[in-house]
Amino acid sequence: MLDLVIIGGGPSGINCAIEAQKAHLNYVVLEKGVLVNSIFHFPANMTFFSTSKKLEIAGVPFISHSDKPTRREALEYYRRLMESYNLAIDFDMQVLGMHKKDGHYSISTSEGEYHTKYVIVATGFYDKPNLMGVPGENLPKVKHYYDEVHHYIRKKVMVVGGANSACDVALECWQKGADVTMAVRGSELYQRVKYWILPNIENRIKEGSIQAHFNTTIKEILPKSVILNTPEGEKTIYNDYVLAMTGYSPNYELLENLGLAIDTDELRTPIFDENTLESNLPGVYLAGVVNGGLKTNKYFIENTRHHADVIVRNIELKEGIL
Numbered sequence: 001m002l003d004l005v006i007i008g009g010g011p012s013g014i015n016c017a018i019e020a021q022k023a024h025l026n027y028v029v030l031e032k033g034v035l036v037n038s039i040f041h042f043p044a045n046m047t048f049f050s051t052s053k054k055l056e057i058a059g060v061p062f063i064s065h066s067d068k069p070t071r072r073e074a075l076e077y078y079r080r081l082m083e084s085y086n087l088a089i090d091f092d093m094q095v096l097g098m099h100k101k102d103g104h105y106s107i108s109t110s111e112g113e114y115h116t117k118y119v120i121v122a123t124g125f126y127d128k129p130n131l132m133g134v135p136g137e138n139l140p141k142v143k144h145y146y147d148e149v150h151h152y153i154r155k156k157v158m159v160v161g162g163a164n165s166a167c168d169v170a171l172e173c174w175q176k177g178a179d180v181t182m183a184v185r186g187s188e189l190y191q192r193v194k195y196w197i198l199p200n201i202e203n204r205i206k207e208g209s210i211q212a213h214f215n216t217t218i219k220e221i222l223p224k225s226v227i228l229n230t231p232e233g234e235k236t237i238y239n240d241y242v243l244a245m246t247g248y249s250p251n252y253e254l255l256e257n258l259g260l261a262i263d264t265d266e267l268r269t270p271i272f273d274e275n276t277l278e279s280n281l282p283g284v285y286l287a288g289v290v291n292g293g294l295k296t297n298k299y300f301i302e303n304t305r306h307h308a309d310v311i312v313r314n315i316e317l318k319e320g321i322l
């Protein structure tokens with residue numbers, strides 16, 4: 001039987017694994033995809049908004065070419081951490097549920113069961129895109145994840161949303177020669193878009209390089225067009241691709257299958273003790289951005305780096321090691 005199972009091999013899961021290893025716990029990380037799977041699926045040319053210094057974990061320097069690292073540099077950083085600590089990670093191991101059995105937790109996965117005394121849930125929020133819920137959303141031309149700009153060169157692209165990702169994607173597509181229209185639900189772009197992006201996109205909209213429809217939602221997506229609900233009425237726009245940058249949310253079905261309690265308020269925050277990060281289940285902890293529920297901009301790598309230390313110290317206390 002294991003001391004600890006960590007569900008999710010993102011920055012938070014990796015950080016917890018390093019702390020667990022330093023504490024000589026017998027642990028394993030279960031990751032449904034590849035190492036730092038969410039970051040691997042971020043836009044190919046993405047640059048973090050945090051400086052590499054603020055992303056560092058376990059005191060290991062994160063060297064990047066400029067102050068803010070790229071996705072590629074981050075992938076290499078986490079790979080080096082995994083290698084140098086020789087972390088125990090089972091990849092392609094999707095956790096499906098959990099139940100308590102004879103005083104320990106039994107975790108069911110796509111490949112079989114794991115038995116453990118303690119569990120850390122660090123599953124992030126990047127697996128479930130917020131759907132628009134409109135006809136045509138399942139057409140192949142609709143993307144909820146943005147990868148490479150190359151697909152969109154000289155194409156008519158509708159970017160849905162007005163926050164950081166939507167602005168980033170709209171600018172990159174426009175710079176590479178796409179004909180970009182934005183559909184923004186609010187009356188303006190999200191005013192907390194990063195300060196080095198907001199004036200750029202606002203100026204592109206002002207000069208007419210990027211078309212933007214505010215107070216606008218998508219009514220229907222058709223193979224060659226999009227119908228918008230605008231304040232002036234319905235508008236049909238010729239279109240090749242819809243990039244729905246409408247955000248993501250934690251996988252609540254999984255959290256419920258694990259037996260975790262969720263707050264019934266609109267943010268649907270998983271319930272945990274602020275001091276120990278222990279959930280409603282004794283010995284089961286929550287780490288990383290999953291802790292913010294639907295408020296996905298509450299936590300990020302920078303402000304969750306201490307989670308690993310808090311949780312592993314609490315496990316040590318329970319074990320009488322501290």
Ligand SMILES: Cc1cc2nc3c(=O)[nH]c(=O)nc-3n(C[C@H](O)[C@H](O)[C@H](O)COP(=O)(O)OP(=O)(O)OC[C@H]3O[C@@H](n4cnc5c(N)ncnc54)[C@H](O)[C@@H]3O)c2cc1C
Binds near residue numbers: 008095287
């Ligand atoms: C585009 C974008 C840019 C961002 N930029 C920054 C930034 O600059 N700075 C910053 O601090 N934060 C940033 N964030 C926010 C956040 O820090 C990252 O999302 C970060 O990856 C969160 O780390 P995490 O370990 O909590 O979750 P994740 O990185 O999402 O890791 C969760 C892991 O759990 C795995 N998993 C999920 N379900 C299961 C299951 N059932 N079984 C097994 N494994 C499972 C996933 O595959 C994934 O690998 C950004 C987020 C986005 C979306």
